Amino acid sequence: MNAVRLLLCALLLLAGCRGAEPGVYWGFERMIEQPRYPAYGKNPLFADGRAMRTPPEGTVPRDEYPGDSLVTEGMEGGGYTERVPLQMTRELMTLGRHRFEIYCAPCHGVAGDAASPVATSMQLRPPPSLHLPRIRALPAGRLYQIIVDGYGLMPTYRDLLSLEERWAVVAYVQALQLSQHALVAELPEAVRADVLRELARAGTASGEGHGEEGELDGTGEAAPLDEAGRRNGEGGP
Numbered sequence: 001m002n003a004v005r006l007l008l009c010a011l012l013l014l015a016g017c018r019g020a021e022p023g024v025y026w027g028f029e030r031m032i033e034q035p036r037y038p039a040y041g042k043n044p045l046f047a048d049g050r051a052m053r054t055p056p057e058g059t060v061p062r063d064e065y066p067g068d069s070l071v072t073e074g075m076e077g078g079g080y081t082e083r084v085p086l087q088m089t090r091e092l093m094t095l096g097r098h099r100f101e102i103y104c105a106p107c108h109g110v111a112g113d114a115a116s117p118v119a120t121s122m123q124l125r126p127p128p129s130l131h132l133p134r135i136r137a138l139p140a141g142r143l144y145q146i147i148v149d150g151y152g153l154m155p156t157y158r159d160l161l162s163l164e165e166r167w168a169v170v171a172y173v174q175a176l177q178l179s180q181h182a183l184v185a186e187l188p189e190a191v192r193a194d195v196l197r198e199l200a201r202a203g204t205a206s207g208e209g210h211g212e213e214g215e216l217d218g219t220g221e222a223a224p225l226d227e228a229g230r231r232n233g234e235g236g237p
């Protein structure tokens with residue numbers, strides 16, 4: 001008996017789906033069949049009878065920015081710009097870090113050193129470390145263009161990053177590169193003392209003069225670290 005009642009209810013509900021209004025089709029296809037004009041179709045609403053409209057004068061496509069090609073393309077005098085053409089601020093750097101960690105780190109690693117699950121498992125061509133000497137030598141404008149156009153197997157980030165965000169990421173990538181290759185002698189006074197202390201500690205702990213993270217690609221730029229570590233080690237207890 002219950003089963004019959006249920007069946008009756010279901011039938012009633014289904015009947016309700018048809019709707020009473022003439023001309024309105026309430027079938028499930030209503031999501032597919034939406035009233036619209038085909039691209040080259042007619043539209044009597046406009047004087048010229050065409051459905052397609054010309055954008056209002058002065059309309060700028062979303063991915064095109066009016067203005068300086070240095071900023072929009074990263075080119076200067078026929079070559080890539082060496083420097084990020086936006087004003088360098090802490091906010092820009094913070095934005096760059098944020099976007100890098102969302103959009104680049106999954107493949108290139110949070111430190112840019114390709115220590116990521118993707119990089120270690122990708123068979124075809126793993127994302128490279130951004131600290132490789134060849135990539136470190138790329139000018140800012142080239143990094144910008146890689147973000148805009150993609151590179152080989154790497155997709156474009158044109159649609160995901162605004163103009164400012166792209167340059168912010170470039171700035172942050174360069175900061176990351178510098179962070180792995182800075183000379184101790186070039187650090188600001190206050191930071192240098194801290195670094196030397198840390199190095200001395202690391203050096204004595206591992207029984208070597210090397211700061212373990214001083215080198216990523218064996219360019220030997222970490223040499224001053226050894227010297228500093230030793231100097232500090234001698235003065236220690």
Ligand code: HEC
Nearest residue numbers: 103104107125126127128135146147151152153154157169
């Ligand atoms: C889906 C993984 C992936 C993501 C995410 C990714 N990349 Fe890449 N990237 C790659 C791969 C793979 C290559 C090497 C491509 C090749 O050689 O075909 C590469 C290469 C590069 C290179 C080196 C180009 C050269 O000249 O060798 C740079 C620089 C770079 N990526 C920067 C970035 C930046 C900046 C971001 C974030 C906006 C990013 N990548 C996001 C996978 C990725």
